[in-house]
Amino acid sequence: MNAPHTLPAPPKPGSPEAIADATSFVRFERVRKSYDGIHFVVEDLNLAVRKGEFLTMLGPSGSGKTTSLMMLGGFEEPTFGHIFLGDEPVERLAPEKRNIGFVFQSYALFPHMTVAENVAFPLRYRGIKGTAAADKVAKALGMVHLGHLAARKPCQMSGGQQQRVALARALVFDPTLVLMDEPLGALDKQLREHMQVEIKQLQRMLGITMVYVTHDQSEALTMSDRIAVFNDGRVQQLAAPEMLYEQPANSFVAGFIGENNLMPATVDATEGGIATLTMGDGSRLQAPNPAGVAVGAKARLAIRPERFFIQVGDARGPLNILRGPITDMFYLGDHVRLSVAVGGDKPVVARIPVSQRRPFARGETVTLGCAVTDCRLLEG
Ligand SMILES: Nc1ncnc2c1ncn2[C@@H]1O[C@H](COP(=O)(O)OP(=O)(O)OP(=O)(O)O)[C@@H](O)[C@H]1O
Numbered sequence: 273m274n275a276p277h278t279l280p281a282p283p284k285p286g287s288p289e290a291i292a293d294a295t296s297f298v299r300f301e302r303v304r305k306s307y308d309g310i311h312f313v314v315e316d317l318n319l320a321v322r323k324g325e326f327l328t329m330l331g332p333s334g335s336g337k338t339t340s341l342m343m344l345g346g347f348e349e350p351t352f353g354h355i356f357l358g359d360e361p362v363e364r365l366a367p368e369k370r371n372i373g374f375v376f377q378s379y380a381l382f383p384h385m386t387v388a389e390n391v392a393f394p395l396r397y398r399g400i401k402g403t404a405a406a407d408k409v410a411k412a413l414g415m416v417h418l419g420h421l422a423a424r425k426p427c428q429m430s431g432g433q434q435q436r437v438a439l440a441r442a443l444v445f446d447p448t449l450v451l452m453d454e455p456l457g458a459l460d461k462q463l464r465e466h467m468q469v470e471i472k473q474l475q476r477m478l479g480i481t482m483v484y485v486t487h488d489q490s491e492a493l494t495m496s497d498r499i500a501v502f503n504d505g506r507v508q509q510l511a512a513p514e515m516l517y518e519q520p521a522n523s524f525v526a527g528f529i530g531e532n533n534l535m536p537a538t539v540d541a542t543e544g545g546i547a548t549l550t551m552g553d554g555s556r557l558q559a560p561n562p563a564g565v566a567v568g569a570k571a572r573l574a575i576r577p578e579r580f581f582i583q584v585g586d587a588r589g590p591l592n593i594l595r596g597p598i599t600d601m602f603y604l605g606d607h608v609r610l611s612v613a614v615g616g617d618k619p620v621v622a623r624i625p626v627s628q629r630r631p632f633a634r635g636e637t638v639t640l641g642c643a644v645t646d647c648r649l650l651e652g
Contacts, residue, residue: 296320297481298344298449303353305339314339315505317353321483322497326475328484330492331502332528337485338453340502344483345451346370357449368397373442373450377457379434381426381441388413388422391440398445412440415474432463439471443478450475453485468494489529493517501525523650526574533620537573539565539649546590547649549573553615557592559647574648577609580622582629583641590644594620597637608632612640 298321305314314336321327329337342348344355346367355363362370373394381390388409395405413419416436426434435455442450455471456464472495475482486492492499493513500510501524509521520526523534537549537557547561549571557573565571575592583593599619600611608630611619622640624630632638 297323299356301354303350306351313505324479326482326497328492328496328499330499335502336505337502341485371448373447375438375442375452375455377454379438387424387437391444394445408444412444416440449481451483523572533575535573535616537571539567539569558644559649561649565651572650577621577623579646580640580642583639591641594640601632
């Protein structure tokens, strides 16, 4: 992407954002990165990571997550801006001087060394030898439950075990920060989910600050204290998982985190904080309008599939009602996934718990209800 943007002002001195930024452990300040001197792949990155926090950079391929992580690790230099570790600007500091542990998708273990020798490697590099080193290696391998395999070579271990060795190697020298780039990408689903919990428990137990890169949203939701959602080199929203899901800041986040029906709408009026909307097919629906999207503005109404229910009888309370034939349906054990042609250009997707109603028939007309407060109005 091109770079004609003016940079926003930093937070006002004394504001809550400025105080949070000032007390944070890692800070990106107006960081921009171009590899070719023309296009910026990271645009105006302002990000503060708190001490002991698990912060995930989440976004589609090419959105600038790895580049941001590599700048923090010291493997890439920012084109503009500053990165602070504690109070120290580090953008000119060599990676080995930053006291950071790394875990990558490829385990990058030395094949000719034993597990213990691999884990001891960063200690050797730091001049820690003898029993001091042996104690640290034993402790790190104990943390990842591999003490009994210290004498094995990497080729004698499973993918999950090798990634545990890489984790032990990243933790053995008591780093102030650990960076992980898609560390579980090569593992199968079950092992990945198991390792997510294990890494999270370890991070909590050690109180370590962790910055984690993934494009897997469920992984990010499971593990993170906060998630920075990247798209096109920019952070779209930085928030706790629940906040991202419940209150996405824009259509990109609303569509990227979980599943969402994003329906084009125009704002007719806002009264008492509730906007009345005209939908693409001319029908009228309502939604809270906390951001104050202006009357006449093009907007999108976001409704999560699981927030729909089958409306029976008269509507009670402030509800949006959508009605149409079922065009597609899938039985998924605990819920039925319906596509319902309610009049817009795309059918809406509704997830109806099987405890609520079944069976459904293709072509059957259903009435979907959704609380107005479960709808979200987004600009654009
Ligand atoms: N060394 C490099 N030289 C030139 N361009 C690069 C280099 N590394 C990354 N890029 C480009 O920068 C952009 C951002 O890449 P980056 O790897 O940071 O994204 P990402 O969000 O981590 O994606 P992925 O999940 O696929 O790794 C991409 O367009 C990529 O092609």
